[in-house]
Amino acid sequence: MTDFWWKSAVVYQIYPRSFADADGDGMGDLRGIINHLDHLAELGVDVIWLSPIYTSPQDDNGYDISDYRDIDPLFGTLEIFDELLRGVHERGMKLIMDLVVNHSSDEHAWFAESRSSIDNPKRDWYWWRPAREGMEAGTPGAEPNNWGSVFGGPAWEFDQKTGEYYLHLFSTKQPDLNWENPEVREAVYDMMRWWLDRGVDGFRMDVINMISKDVALPDGRIKAGSLYGDGSDAYINGPRNHEFLREMHERVFAGRPGMLTVGEMPGVTVDEAKLFTDQSRGEVDMVFQFDHVWADRGDDPWLLVPLKLTVLKGILGRWQAGLAATGWNSLYWNNHDQPRAVSRYGDDSPEHRVASAKMLGTVLHMQRGTPYIYQGEELGMTNYPFASIADFRDIEALGQYAQAIEFEGRTPEQVLTVLRARGRDNARTPMQWSAEAHAGFTTAHPWLPVNPNYLSINAADERDDPDSVFHYYRRLIELRHTEPAVADGDFTMLLPNDERLYAFTRRLAGTELLVIGNFTAEPVRADIPDAAAWSSAELLLTNLATPPGDDLTLGPWQAVVYRR
Numbered sequence: 001m002t003d004f005w006w007k008s009a010v011v012y013q014i015y016p017r018s019f020a021d022a023d024g025d026g027m028g029d030l031r032g033i034i035n036h037l038d039h040l041a042e043l044g045v046d047v048i049w050l051s052p053i054y055t056s057p058q059d060d061n062g063y064d065i066s067d068y069r070d071i072d073p074l075f076g077t078l079e080i081f082d083e084l085l086r087g088v089h090e091r092g093m094k095l096i097m098d099l100v101v102n103h104s105s106d107e108h109a110w111f112a113e114s115r116s117s118i119d120n121p122k123r124d125w126y127w128w129r130p131a132r133e134g135m136e137a138g139t140p141g142a143e144p145n146n147w148g149s150v151f152g153g154p155a156w157e158f159d160q161k162t163g164e165y166y167l168h169l170f171s172t173k174q175p176d177l178n179w180e181n182p183e184v185r186e187a188v189y190d191m192m193r194w195w196l197d198r199g200v201d202g203f204r205m206d207v208i209n210m211i212s213k214d215v216a217l218p219d220g221r222i223k224a225g226s227l228y229g230d231g232s233d234a235y236i237n238g239p240r241n242h243e244f245l246r247e248m249h250e251r252v253f254a255g256r257p258g259m260l261t262v263g264e265m266p267g268v269t270v271d272e273a274k275l276f277t278d279q280s281r282g283e284v285d286m287v288f289q290f291d292h293v294w295a296d297r298g299d300d301p302w303l304l305v306p307l308k309l310t311v312l313k314g315i316l317g318r319w320q321a322g323l324a325a326t327g328w329n330s331l332y333w334n335n336h337d338q339p340r341a342v343s344r345y346g347d348d349s350p351e352h353r354v355a356s357a358k359m360l361g362t363v364l365h366m367q368r369g370t371p372y373i374y375q376g377e378e379l380g381m382t383n384y385p386f387a388s389i390a391d392f393r394d395i396e397a398l399g400q401y402a403q404a405i406e407f408e409g410r411t412p413e414q415v416l417t418v419l420r421a422r423g424r425d426n427a428r429t430p431m432q433w434s435a436e437a438h439a440g441f442t443t444a445h446p447w448l449p450v451n452p453n454y455l456s457i458n459a460a461d462e463r464d465d466p467d468s469v470f471h472y473y474r475r476l477i478e479l480r481h482t483e484p485a486v487a488d489g490d491f492t493m494l495l496p497n498d499e500r501l502y503a504f505t506r507r508l509a510g511t512e513l514l515v516i517g518n519f520t521a522e523p524v525r526a527d528i529p530d531a532a533a534w535s536s537a538e539l540l541l542t543n544l545a546t547p548p549g550d551d552l553t554l555g556p557w558q559a560v561v562y563r564r
């Protein structure tokens with residue numbers, strides 16, 4: 001038995017606006033989720049993480065919240081939410097909410113007050129600063145510092161009313177909350193307790209390693225070809241980050257065992273993650289690190305760097321080793337901010353899509369940590385064939401495109417090439433439920449087009465097909481539940497210098513598992529110690545009809561899990 005239930009659990013992420021539309025407005029909603037809970041129960045996941053459903057102007061699809069204690073009418077009501085939560089619990093699953101408290105919406109009542117006057121009691125709830133010394137407020141270059149925002153443009157917005165600027169690391173409609181102010185922190189904790197009292201089982205914490213800033217807000221280094229300074233040294237894992245998370249833990253989670261907390265932490269290092277997830281420190285249970293999803297991005301954001309398997313294994317192996325004794329890993333290939341796993345790390349051609357999607361699932365789910373499945377990944381859904389920038393809806397894609405073309409001298413084709421491969425809208429096209437119109441997602445015009453491949457990739461077909469990605473994922477989840485070495489075993493990487501095979505063992509007491517994934521469309525022999533003995537061990541799982549022979553030669557995109 002593991003010490004924490006989430007060590008043998010699998011989490012499923014729902015992006016509500018793209019999951020299922022029940023009220024026929026082209027946008028997913030809570031009733032749509034309720035209608036499809038059996039899909040998730042059949043898959044066997046333990047936890048559902050809902051991307052934000054709170055009241056929001058939807059500038060960043062709900063990651064801009066104007067009321068933390070209500071449901072956006074697009075998605076439903078608190079009553080429907082309670083019904084959803086009951087439906088989840090009745091099926092033996094748990095539900096965690098997205099907690100977006102690095103920033104609120106500029107339409108939140110807190111910000112309306114804060115911006116109303118310099119001496120408003122909530123002025124200090126956000127980061128207000130006068131213009132740079134000697135500069136005229138509101139003129140170009142007069143921003144308090146040189147930081148750029150993640151979605152393009154400066155990280156400061158001038159506010160006519162009081163003649164000062166406010167900080168927004170994301171869009172202008174996402175002003176950063178000032179966590180230095182204890183009232184802000186207490187307001188957040190109170191809201192979190194309110195949701196836990198309602199019955200939710202924990203939180204996924206949005207960019208939670210950005211909440212503490214160096215209060216001097218110093219200029220950042222300007223990289224070649226870039227317009228703005230990179231302020232991340234001052235706000236990634238800032239001076240009081242650990243203190244704030246410990247305080248949150250005490251104020252919110254004390255006396256409530258069994259909750260799950262996962263911190264989204266772009267730029268977090270292994271050493272920091274060890275501290276964040278050390279249970280004796282009481283901060284969070286696990287973090288989302290970004291090293292492996294940034295491995296194919298170079299210094300120039302508008303150049304695609306081909307990903308080498310040795311680099312990927314180096315990164316994930318370092319995370320496995322780093323958190324082996326203290327702390328815990330989250331495992332993910334994709335989410336609502338990343339392109340589709342099979343298109344990025346596998347081969348989404350009709351010939352290899354199914355095999356490579358299963359192989360990727362195997363390599364991830366058999367590692368030590370808690371796996372996260374993003375909606376549609378269990379079907380092997382792929383990237384979308386974007387024709388032009390007009391096909392994108394994501395504020396990040398549109399903002400970065402405008403900045404790159406208008407101010408940084410890039411060509412539309414260069415930027416589009418990267419957005420096609422990496423853009424977040426790849427993950428946000430509607431869930432493909434069936435071969436009916438609009439993939440069964442909606443009866444109306446969907447807010448983002450359905451991938452045209454829904455006729456051959458959809459849940460209805462896959463649930464009927466025992467060889468589908470869906471049923472393979474079901475077995476992967478089942479293995480985590482039933483084989484203790486998957487949840488608790490130690491991890492040893494094999495063949496670190498091999499560019500074609502991802503191979504490792506897991507060991508617990510007398511049981512050893514061998515996992516190998518072939519990242520190519522060619523047969524490859526696994527040159528590991530003991531190959532012959534392993535080839536006659538019990539084959540727990542493979543994704544091709546033919547098992548590897550005595551010499552352990554894996555077929556195209558083949559994955560194997562042996563046990564002895």
Ligand code: GLC
Nearest residue numbers: 060063100170206207336337
């Ligand atoms: C996180 C979310 C992303 C959002 C950003 C700002 O990275 O996952 O979707 O745009 O934070 O809230």
